[in-house]
Amino acid sequence: MQAGKSSGTRTKRAGNRHHTTHPVAGTARAEAIDIRMGTFRQPAMQTPVLVLNASYEPINICGARRALVLVLKGVARTEEEQGAVLHSHRMNLQMPSVIRLLEYRRIPHQTRALSRKNILLRDRNTCQYCQKVLIASELTLDHVVPRCRGGLSTWENLVACCRDCNRRKGSLMLHELTDMKLLREPRPFSLHTSRHIMRMIGSADANWRKYLYFESESAA
Numbered sequence: 001m002q003a004g005k006s007s008g009t010r011t012k013r014a015g016n017r018h019h020t021t022h023p024v025a026g027t028a029r030a031e032a033i034d035i036r037m038g039t040f041r042q043p044a045m046q047t048p049v050l051v052l053n054a055s056y057e058p059i060n061i062c063g064a065r066r067a068l069v070l071v072l073k074g075v076a077r078t079e080e081e082q083g084a085v086l087h088s089h090r091m092n093l094q095m096p097s098v099i100r101l102l103e104y105r106r107i108p109h110q111t112r113a114l115s116r117k118n119i120l121l122r123d124r125n126t127c128q129y130c131q132k133v134l135i136a137s138e139l140t141l142d143h144v145v146p147r148c149r150g151g152l153s154t155w156e157n158l159v160a161c162c163r164d165c166n167r168r169k170g171s172l173m174l175h176e177l178t179d180m181k182l183l184r185e186p187r188p189f190s191l192h193t194s195r196h197i198m199r200m201i202g203s204a205d206a207n208w209r210k211y212l213y214f215e216s217e218s219a220a
């Protein structure tokens, strides 16, 4: 879909040919980027946009292009702007930085692909036995119930684990080890985890902060 082209007339095209860079009142950064209608491959179209539920709860991140489509469809409204403007013949559209769904959407269990990367993300690169924080290449995945004892490769049975702990645990069950226990029970990738990731991505964007941080943290 292309903004401003989806429906309606193009009768003003000729008249507007020389007026594609209207200043937009109240937007200091507006002149910085001139994105013309239809140029959806501009880098600004890839800018991440925070998606809030109708309740203002952050639920997702999408690209600016997708966010604009949701706004144009009337599914969402812009809560915060990037400062960039999408110029079309009929209107100027503020590029969103944060959008909010107009109708509350029930969020089912976040179903993320079970992968090494996502397990490490969930466990914040922390060995779930000794709590050491390590870079990804120094972490392994441990089957809590070892595979040789019927353990499956599932969210509930895989945890980030340092090499030392992995070696020590070997093919033993946790109840067979007195000195090793799990930092926390492994769970599927939760909304809480997603929010943590949103915070990491959004920490650079002042527009996002008030939606992602609790009040006690926002002063920092």
Ligand SMILES: [Zn+2]
Binding pocket: 127, 128, 129, 130, 131, 132, 161, 162, 163, 164, 165, 166
């Ligand atoms: Zn460890």
